[in-house]
Amino acid sequence: MSPSYLACRGICLRIPLCLDATFFGNAARFINHRCCDGILVDVLVTIESPDRHYYHVAFFTSRAVKPMEELTWDYRIDFDDDTHPIEAFKCLCGSPFCRRAASSKKRKKRGRK
Template identity: 30%
Template structure:
């Protein structure tokens, strides 16, 4: 593989030899952090108008940050018509989850190596709306995100009802995971929880603390499935 400067996407990585379909390309390596630290770093990056990101969700609540400690994988660009994909597996030696990049099809020498971020980065894609896709593929979405919930709710203020304490706790949505269908909420008291909002009573609020719209009641099917993030829990119990 070779690192090179692309015409309009910054640095990229291209193949130096023929790569057959299904070949392991490289492991996505970096520093493993939790939801709370991911939220803090994501907010810092947004405040700095950081043009690049290097975070990828490896498991619920665990994110790989490749900014300071990473390898070639962090330089692969996104594409809506990629020639690679990410796969996760458990290391037989220590049972740790690892993320690798594999070729989806045969790749020719000189061809750029790409995969569809789908905003697995930032776990849930904290700043998806700020990153426009420039892959140039005929089917390009124009954005790196395939899930509107990620950008629609990111940064919104929300009151989540905690039945055990019979009160609302206010926080900010910092991420959304389509796989888990959960929002990551950073509460004003510093707690961080992964909340399945469909099973919760909650309400959106504006920057001035005024309630926006109606209060959302728990959906019967969601509650029956027992997937709530706050129901029956007490503060400090996690999400």
């Protein structure tokens, strides 16, 4: 998640937050990324905890979901962020609104890879 996205929700981070469920996690790790037109909407929910930075994320669908339909969510990755480039993430979402594709076009125009 980008710090600017979190800041608009009252959360201040100096570095991007990465939720990685490679070794531990819950069912949310099976939700795939899709730029801009994913069907899930996220809401950060605070819980009673001594650590004020401990949140749960609640997911809601933006429309009715069919059985066995893939769940997608916009991870909000900023592919133009030169400060914290995320080269390890290869966006293959196929969305007509894909930010990686748009970012690649911009970089080619500027003479960068």
